[in-house]
Amino acid sequence: MRLIEKVWFKQHRAKYWLVPLLLPLSGVFYLLSATRRLAYKLGLFKSIQVSKPxxxxxxxxxxxxxxxxxxxxxxxxxxxxxxxxxxxxxxxxxxxxxxxxxxxxxxxxxxxxxxxxxxxxxxxxxxxxxxxxxxxxxxxxxxxxxxxxxxxxxxxxxxxxxxxxxxxxxxxxxxxxxxxxxxxxxxxxxxxxxxxxxxxxxxxxxxxxxxxxxxxxxxLAAVEVIQIHTGKRVLLADFLTAQPTVNALAGIGDPQRFFDTLHTLGFTLSQQQGFIDHKDFALDDFNQFKTDLPLLMTEKDAVKCQAFACEHWWYLPVSAxxxxxxxxxxxxxxxxxxx
Incomplete structure (x- = not known):
């Protein structure tokens, strides 16, 4: 997690100098956004309605x-x-x-x-x-x-x-x-x-x-895992029984949420690595993971790895x-x- 996110969400001690430093910029941000909202409210800017809901x-x-x-x-x-x-x-x-x-x-x-x-x-x-x-x-x-x-x-x-x-x-x-x-x-x-x-x-x-x-x-509910390379689907319970220990990565807004989900489901994580949101993956990003264990990732990460996915890479689709x-x-x- 980046330092600024630790300040925002984790009360990192850097807040004592970083927040006062950034507050003037937050004031500018507020003035600009408030002015923009007011312009739409007064009709100075026009909201456009399309023909469908x-x-x-x-x-x-x-x-x-x-x-x-x-x-x-x-x-x-x-x-x-x-x-x-x-x-x-x-x-x-x-x-x-x-x-x-x-x-x-x-x-x-x-x-x-x-x-x-x-x-x-x-x-x-x-x-x-x-x-x-x-x-x-x-x-x-x-x-x-x-x-x-x-x-x-x-x-x-x-x-x-x-x-x-x-x-x-x-x-x-x-x-x-x-x-x-x-x-x-x-x-x-x-x-x-x-x-x-x-x-x-x-x-x-x-x-x-x-x-x-x-x-x-x-x-968020999960019922299966899917192999990125082939699209093969395996029921989550069956996969967990066969492979209780896995590696995991996540390039989302809060990677720890994904790792916590895997722990809650019953997985043991040998290695875990969080990346920045919308991370554009390359094959070198995966060299750190042991290849003798399955690698689990989010569906959002998987769509960026389809072209070079290995057979032991899987993703966990979740539904609302x-x-x-x-x-x-x-x-x-x-x-x-x-x-």
Missing amino acids: VIVVGNIGIGGNGKTPIVVDLVQRCKALGFNPGVISRGYGAHAKSYPYMLDKYSTSLEAGDEPLLIYQRCQVPVAIGADRIANAQCLIKQGCDIIISDDGLQHYRLHRDIELVVVDGNRLFGNGLLLPAGPLREGVWRLPQADLVVFNGGQPEKLNQLNPSALLMT HFGKQDAKTLQAMLKALAK
């Missing part, structure tokens, strides 16, 4: 909150209700030749970014990326999509949204509660009541209920899981868009 799945802080599993879950729920959903994304780290870029079966993580490629491969729905989210949405509508799900983009006020769903890491919550760069927040906690739904990803239900009694609680009442709330929200 838009659901924005975002957060008030920086990465690692669990947006992607919720996007996948919403896509699956929309399909079950008879919608033809499509997903738009900024495509962080993408290097496509032109935009909007429509993903296809030949797309790579270098062209599309890791999260859009994961969503496309998992959901098999149209996915468009690019900085202009309105152009992305219109591109999907031309493809026949009748509901648009935006992966991130909560602060992209230029795109009108019918529903805002804000995801909060239930363990890390809001860090030190400060705006960037002194803290991890892009908008303050005051923003949460303005959203249609708030979803806590993990955490202690009793504590979270005190923070926001109307928020939904999501957990909601309690019965929270699932009904999500279902009712989506059904309302069909009217």
